[in-house]
Amino acid sequence: AQSVTQLGSHVSVSEGALVLLRCNYSSSVPPYLFWYVQYPNQGLQLLLKYTTGATLVKGINGFEAEFKKSETSFHLTKPSAHMSDAAEYFCAVSVSGGGGNKLTFGTGTQLKVEL
Amino acid sequence: EPEVTQTPSHQVTQMGQEVILRCVPISNHLYFYWYRQILGQKVEFLVSFYNNEISEKSEIFDDQFSVERPDGSNFTLKIRSTKLEDSAMYFCASYTDNTGELFFGEGSRLTVL
Numbered sequence: 001a002q003s004v005t006q007l008g009s010h011v012s013v014s015e016g017a018l019v020l021l022r023c024n025y026s027s028s029v030p031p032y033l034f035w036y037v038q039y040p041n042q043g044l045q046l047l048l049k050y051t052t053g054a055t056l057v058k059g060i061n062g063f064e065a066e067f068k069k070s071e072t073s074f075h076l077t078k079p080s081a082h083m084s085d086a087a088e089y090f091c092a093v094s095v096s097g098g099g100g101n102k103l104t105f106g107t108g109t110q111l112k113v114e115l
Numbered sequence: 116e117p118e119v120t121q122t123p124s125h126q127v128t129q130m131g132q133e134v135i136l137r138c139v140p141i142s143n144h145l146y147f148y149w150y151r152q153i154l155g156q157k158v159e160f161l162v163s164f165y166n167n168e169i170s171e172k173s174e175i176f177d178d179q180f181s182v183e184r185p186d187g188s189n190f191t192l193k194i195r196s197t198k199l200e201d202s203a204m205y206f207c208a209s210y211t212d213n214t215g216e217l218f219f220g221e222g223s224r225l226t227v228l
Contacts, residue, residue, distance in 0.1 A: 103160065
């Protein structure tokens with residue numbers, strides 16, 4: 001069974017500072033990894049995903065994440081935070097390919113951006 | 116851009132009442148899911164559905180829950196007799212290919228009083 005651990009339920013950064021949200025996963029088979037963002041009172045929006053190939057993946061809104069198999073990590077970064085980035089971020093894992101897949105989510109990290 | 120739509124966006128019900136949450140998945144998708152998120156907690160898998168039957172369900176998905184695809188477009192989640200602890204945001208999702216990417220709806224917030 002797969003699982004996801006997100007370190008830090010709350011992260012606060014200054015506007016313009018680096019954003020780093022941590023995600024470690026556990027999976028017995030090659031994982032597919034995802035970051036979703038949830039703005040207040042809204043649904044889940046896909047930021048980026050890793051399936052196969054290049055381990056550094058770029059997503060929307062300037063975010064990127066790097067799959068590091070040796071560290072079982074998929075940390076989310078953004079070079080310069082913007083006020084509009086304030087939201088909750090969820091890391092998720094699914095087993096590779098096939099039908100009937102399900103996502104297993106982490107507990108989420110609330111990102112606060114301060115002036 | 117195709118999207119998953121859910122209705123209602125918010126429903127308030129009395130404990131013990133039946134509730135049906137509706138979802139219209141993306142039209143060419145074949146796999147459908149329900150997830151829930153209790154306020155302040157993580158998103159939890161409830162059930163997956165493929166080829167007109169449940170393919171997997173979590174321990175949360177007990178006999179009070181059921182899913183149905185009554186026609187070619189709708190995918191519903193029924194809670195037979197709601198409990199206070201069923202209060203949550205319920206998300207529908209769908210996908211069709213092997214990338215594992217799920218497309219989520221905006222959610223239906225259920226409040227049980």
